[in-house]
Amino acid sequence: MFFSIFKAIEGTGLSIWIRESDSIFSFWLILSVHAIGMGVAVGASVLIGLGILGFAPDLPLASLKRFFRFIWVGFWIQVVSGTLLLIGYPTKALTNPLFYVKLTLIGLAIASMQMLRNRVFADSSLNEAGMMAKGRIFAVWSLMFWVAAVTAGRLLAYTYTVLTAD
Amino acid sequence: MNLAHIHLLLNHWPIIGAFVGLFLFLAAFFSNSDDLKQTSLAFFTLIAILAIPTYFSGDVANEVLKQSTPLPKELINTHQGAAFLSLIFMEITGAVALIGLWRFSRMSGPAPAPVARWNSAAVLLLSIVTVGLMTVTGNTGGAIRHPEIFSSQDTASTIGAIGSKIVPVVSYFSTGFSRWVWPVLETLHFLGLILIVAAIGGLNLRLSGFVKDLPVAPLHRLLPWGIAGFVINIITGILFFVGMPFFYAWNPLFHLKMASVVVAGATLVLFNCTSAFRGWAKLGPGEDPPAFAKVVAAGSLFLWLVIIVLGRYLPLTQESLK
Numbered sequence: 001m002f003f004s005i006f007k008a009i010e011g012t013g014l015s016i017w018i019r020e021s022d023s024i025f026s027f028w029l030i031l032s033v034h035a036i037g038m039g040v041a042v043g044a045s046v047l048i049g050l051g052i053l054g055f056a057p058d059l060p061l062a063s064l065k066r067f068f069r070f071i072w073v074g075f076w077i078q079v080v081s082g083t084l085l086l087i088g089y090p091t092k093a094l095t096n097p098l099f100y101v102k103l104t105l106i107g108l109a110i111a112s113m114q115m116l117r118n119r120v121f122a123d124s125s126l127n128e129a130g131m132m133a134k135g136r137i138f139a140v141w142s143l144m145f146w147v148a149a150v151t152a153g154r155l156l157a158y159t160y161t162v163l164t165a166d
Numbered sequence: 167m168n169l170a171h172i173h174l175l176l177n178h179w180p181i182i183g184a185f186v187g188l189f190l191f192l193a194a195f196f197s198n199s200d201d202l203k204q205t206s207l208a209f210f211t212l213i214a215i216l217a218i219p220t221y222f223s224g225d226v227a228n229e230v231l232k233q234s235t236p237l238p239k240e241l242i243n244t245h246q247g248a249a250f251l252s253l254i255f256m257e258i259t260g261a262v263a264l265i266g267l268w269r270f271s272r273m274s275g276p277a278p279a280p281v282a283r284w285n286s287a288a289v290l291l292l293s294i295v296t297v298g299l300m301t302v303t304g305n306t307g308g309a310i311r312h313p314e315i316f317s318s319q320d321t322a323s324t325i326g327a328i329g330s331k332i333v334p335v336v337s338y339f340s341t342g343f344s345r346w347v348w349p350v351l352e353t354l355h356f357l358g359l360i361l362i363v364a365a366i367g368g369l370n371l372r373l374s375g376f377v378k379d380l381p382v383a384p385l386h387r388l389l390p391w392g393i394a395g396f397v398i399n400i401i402t403g404i405l406f407f408v409g410m411p412f413f414y415a416w417n418p419l420f421h422l423k424m425a426s427v428v429v430a431g432a433t434l435v436l437f438n439c440t441s442a443f444r445g446w447a448k449l450g451p452g453e454d455p456p457a458f459a460k461v462v463a464a465g466s467l468f469l470w471l472v473i474i475v476l477g478r479y480l481p482l483t484q485e486s487l488k
Contacts, residue, residue, distance in 0.1 A: 024482065032478040038356070039474065043363035050364070050388055059384035063451065066377050067368075147357065154353040158345075 003164075006091040010165040018088035019165060027088065034081040038153075041074025042146045045113055049139040052116070054132055061131050065121050071113055078106075095162040098152055105149035112142035169416065173227035176220040177307065180256060181300045183213035188293045195286070200270075203281060207267040208440055210293060214260020215431040218400065219424040221253045225411045237310060245306035247329025250336075252299040253404070259292040261397055264439060268390065271443040302326060333408065340409025348409070355402045361395025362470060364388075366434060373446060373455050373463035382449040389438060396431065414480070423476040430469040437462050 009015055018026055044067040050056060051064045086093055093099045116138035120131050187209045194202035228242055266285040302325045308315060340347060365388045372380050407414055414420045437443060446459050455463070 028479050028482045032475040035474050035478050036471065039359055039363035042360045043367055046360060046364035047368045047388070050391060056384045056388050059381070060451070063379045066379065150356050150360070151353045154356055155349055158349045
């Protein structure tokens with residue numbers, strides 16, 4: 001039943017355009033945007049994480065709060081570009097267990113960053129040392145989840161087993 | 167003009183550059199001049215960046231040359247072997263020089279901290295080895311195109327022969343050793359990209375006039391993470407190229423990507439890792455960067471973005487070239 005849905009998606013004009021168009025603005029542009037979105041979302045998380053872990057002494061930690069917005073900008077870039085890539089290759093992605101692992105890891109990374117924001121950056125009673133002590137665990141976990149998510153994403157190109165549209 | 171021209175345009179720079187860098191470094195050493203030392207360290211780093219496309223352009227030059235002139239394979243292999251060893255030592259020299267150079271951009275006191283003794287010793291030793299290897303590379307390369315100067319006996323080179331044994335081993339490691347090496351290298355290349363965007367992108371965003379509540383100097387202290395990303399991507403990038411040279415060598419988007427990497431890398435070295443940065447490092451929370459800083463930073467952001475996009479588009483032209 002699932003396969004018939006995937007097949008139907010692969011037959012739509014949008015899916016065929018993403019996969020097969022000779023336009024330089026189809027598949028490769030979406031892939032480029034997906035790489036930039038990754039850089040923005042994970043890069044902002046890394047910047048906040050390094051600050052919380054104490055690698056930028058003298059940096060007022062509260063000012064890093066601005067970068068949480070970039071995580072969400074990157075996240076929505078990824079949702080849009082990722083959905084388009086999924087429309088292009090639904091069978092290839094959705095039959096690969098690693099794809100669900102990747103989505104889970106992204107969810108965990110984002111959740112860790114949100115906890116860092118809500119429990120540490122939003123708590124005005126904390127001083128710098130308090131923010132670092134309390135935020136450390138969230139920063140470490142989110143960075144580990146991001147590394148794992150990026151790894152899973154890259155390996156998707158090498159681990160798919162079912163390809164019904166090429 | 168054809169693509170072989172690129173190799174000719176580039177290949178004299180790393181050889182002469184390594185010599186000039188060493189002379190500057192020795193002069194700095196004996197005169198105990200910090201300014202000269204900074205210049206020579208920056209010079210080594212720039213030459214190291216330029217050596218990458220120089221090496222990459224060699225494969226195409228060979229292919230073009232083969233069409234018009236029959237060449238002994240031995241001569242080419244020896245030259246490539248010496249060039250590969252030169253590239254490796256030039257990159258290590260550049261990376262170690264950059265660690266020394268970095269101190270000149272730091273605002274830890276009124277004057278930059280002195281360059282560490284171990285660093286000067288390492289740069290001296292590495293650059294002497296590099297100059298030696300570059301000389302062999304120049305000689306063996308000259309033998310390919312200048313029969314009026316060299317006989318082939320003159321340039322039979324042990325170093326070149328050793329290097330020519332290493333290149334296929336490295337190539338095999340990237341492509342044949344295990345089917346997981348390439349994906350792991352790609353993943354590392356992506357993680358390097360993220361470090362570049364985080365640290366180099368973050369600093370340049372601030373210097374472009376955004377996120378102004380952040381003071382510049384503490385943000386600058388995170389720059390070594392971005393430099394680490396740059397180094398990771400240079401290492402993995404060289405492994406990609408040596409693994410599948412002809413996937414990249416003819417690709418115009420790859421040429422454009424390498425040109426962008428050279429300019430973005432030079433911008434990083436000259437404006438963010440030397441005393442030229444110390445004026446910008448004084449910018450506190452809320453302070454607007456000078457117009458020149460904004461132009462340089464915005465240019466740098468744009469180049470890194472272009473580099474990411476060109477990298478993702480590489481397979482496209484490869485397909486259309488088939």
